[in-house]
Amino acid sequence: MPGSENRTVTGWRKASRFYRRPPGFGWLLALLAIPLLLALIGQGMADRSKLDINGPNVAAPSLSVPSVNLPGLSPAPLSILRNGNVITLNGELPDISVRTGLLDMLKGVYGSGVELVDNLIIKPGVSAPDLATLGTLFKASVSMPDFKFKIEGDTVTLIGTATSGAVKSAVEAAARAAWPNLKLSNNILVLPDVAQAPSATESPKSPAPASPAPSASAAPSPAGDCANLQADINALMSTPVTFVTNGYTLSTATQQQLSRVAEKVKGCHSAHLAVSGYTDNTGNDAINIPLSASRATSVAEFLVAHGVPAASVTSKGYGSADPVASNAKPDGRAQNRRVAITIS
Known part of the structure; x- marks a missing residue:
């Protein structure tokens, strides 16, 4: 009974008493199952954590760098200037073996009699030129006695005089094939053979009417070639005049160059030529000024010997x-050693 009644002397008093039953077998099973459930839950969470970190479905972001075709590094500066049998080299190469290969290549193109002026600097780590492509370029330009090749930054520069448009095109094609990703500045001039007379292109069956000869005192007006004489001279003198070291003897290539200048000037009787000689800053004025004057005189005397009136040249x-x-670099000093011709 959940409650009981007690009778007392004073009367009836009702008191309620409750008793706690002992736990049954079901409660014992529940108490034993709780730790087991907690263990299973903990194990499941650990497994889930492993799946979150290493599982294939929730992978960490990939840190791999995408494949990108980067453009090639800019080639090291290099210039190769030919003046007849004298070839001057300036620029940077990575090691001695590349320099030796470059010099051997030039000797193979121009022959063992060529004189190589080696101003190259060995600088480990710079890019090496492709000697095969350089060889193809110089073989295409072998008929040009004043050819200059220069590569600096992202630009390849070609300078010189070609005997025909085909030679100019061949040199340009070789340069474009060798450096397709670089800019190309083709400053090669195509000049007619100075030995060819202007009348050689005229048909003998239809001669041009003779024009009256000008009087000896009348100078030709600045028309035709004479109107562009300074520009023509600048183009012909784009390749530096060269001499023997510390001397003033003209090289063979320079003599050919000045022969063209004389041919241009002879037809313009009123033209006056001022020949100016310059040196680099090596040495002092006591040496450089007389040397530059002697070189300017050599050029002036050559022009006079080839038909330019002596009174027209200073x-x-x-x-x-x-x-x-x-003047800090060999290439710059080479440019400063020059002779300029000004027309007035």
Whole structure:
């Protein structure tokens, strides 16, 4: 009974008493199952954690770098200037073996009699030129006695005089094939053979009417070729005049170059030529000014010997004044050793 009644002397008093039953077998099973359930839950969470970290469905973001075709590094600066049998090299190469290969390539193209002026600098780590492509370029230009090749930054520059448009096109094609990703500046001039007379193109069956000869005192008007004489001379003098070291003897290539200048000037009787000689800053004025004057005189005397009136030519040496490039590098000093011709 959940409650009981007690009778007392004073009367009836009802009191309720409750008793706690002992736990049954079901409660014992529940108590034993709780730790087991907690263990199973913990194991499941651990497995889930492993799946979150290493599972294939929730992978960490990939850190792999996408494949990108980066453009090639800019080639090291290099210039190769030919003046007849004299070839001057300036620029940077990675090691001695590349320099030896480059010199051997040039000797193979131009023959063992070529004179190589080696101003190259060994600088480990710079890119090496492809000697095979350079060989193809110089073989295409072998008929040009004043060919200059220069590569700097992202630009390849070609300078010189070609005997035909086919030679110019062949040199340009070789340069484009060798450096397709670089800019190309083709400054090669196509000049007619100076030995060819202007009348050679005229038909003998239809001669041009003779024009009256000008009087000896009448100078030709600045028309035709004479109107563009300074521009023509600048183009012909785009390749530097060269001499023997510390001397003023003209090289063979320079003599050919000045022969073209004389041919241009002879038809313009009123033209006056001022020949100016310059040196780099090596040495002092006591040496450089007389040397530059002697070189300017050599050019002036050559022009007079080839038909330019002596009264129309003056010369002067200025030493290292008015540099056109920095004297800090061999290539700049080579540009400053120059002779300029000004028409007035």
